[in-house]
Amino acid sequence: MKRFTFAIVLFLLTILTYGCNEHTSKTNDLKSMGFHGDIETIVKTENQFSLKFGEEQIGDIMSKTVFKFNNDGNKIEESEYDSDGELPYKYKFTYDEKGKLIEQNEYDSDGELTYKSKFTYDEKGNKIETSEYDSDGELRWKSKYTYADEGNEKETGG
Numbered sequence: 493m494k495r496f497t498f499a500i501v502l503f504l505l506t507i508l509t510y511g512c513n514e515h516t517s518k519t520n521d522l523k524s525m526g527f528h529g530d531i532e533t534i535v536k537t538e539n540q541f542s543l544k545f546g547e548e549q550i551g552d553i554m555s556k557t558v559f560k561f562n563n564d565g566n567k568i569e570e571s572e573y574d575s576d577g578e579l580p581y582k583y584k585f586t587y588d589e590k591g592k593l594i595e596q597n598e599y600d601s602d603g604e605l606t607y608k609s610k611f612t613y614d615e616k617g618n619k620i621e622t623s624e625y626d627s628d629g630e631l632r633w634k635s636k637y638t639y640a641d642e643g644n645e646k647e648t649g650g
Contacts, residue, residue: 520565520591534559564591592617607632614639 522531535558540551553575560569570583579601586595596609605627612621616639623634 521559521567522561522565530563531561531565533561562587566591566593588613590617592619 522528525534527534535556537556538554540554542549542551555575556573556577558569558571558573559567562568564587566585566587568585568587570585571579572581573579581601582599582603584597584599585593588594590613592611592613594611594613596611598606598608600606607627608625608629610623610625611619612623614620618639619637621634621636624632626632
């Protein structure tokens with residue numbers, strides 16, 4: 493029997509309130525994932541998949557990812573569980589008052605910080621710098637971005 497792996501997405505949606513302002517052009521993580529409205533949590537599950545006598549058979553869970561969002565629809569936490577239900581990685585995200593991602597932290601299974609990324613933006617909202625730090629706070633790398641007048645990125649430097 494040939495086994496295939498595919499993602500079955502199970503969405504457990506917690507609706508805070510109903511309705512969405514469809515007239516806003518601001519994008520957020522929920523919109524980029526194809527969702528609208530006030531969603532607090534999404535759970536994505538990946539299962540084993542096989543065909544038996546031409547019929548789909550859904551097997552054991554291979555992984556599960558839990559996404560949590562703030563009131564603005566931006567992802568504030570992402571937890572990745574393995575097939576045993578263990579949590580090998582967790583990510584936390586911080587945004588400024590304009591909704592721009594300014595910090596991303598990764599934690600290991602013990603809850604210890606493994607790395608931190610910081611993002612800086614210009615007055616037009618363009619990302620101009622990314623810095624990544626290790627668990628001791630030492631700079632691992634830094635990238636700087638410049639933009640042409642029309643807003644297209646023209647140069648990236650490390």
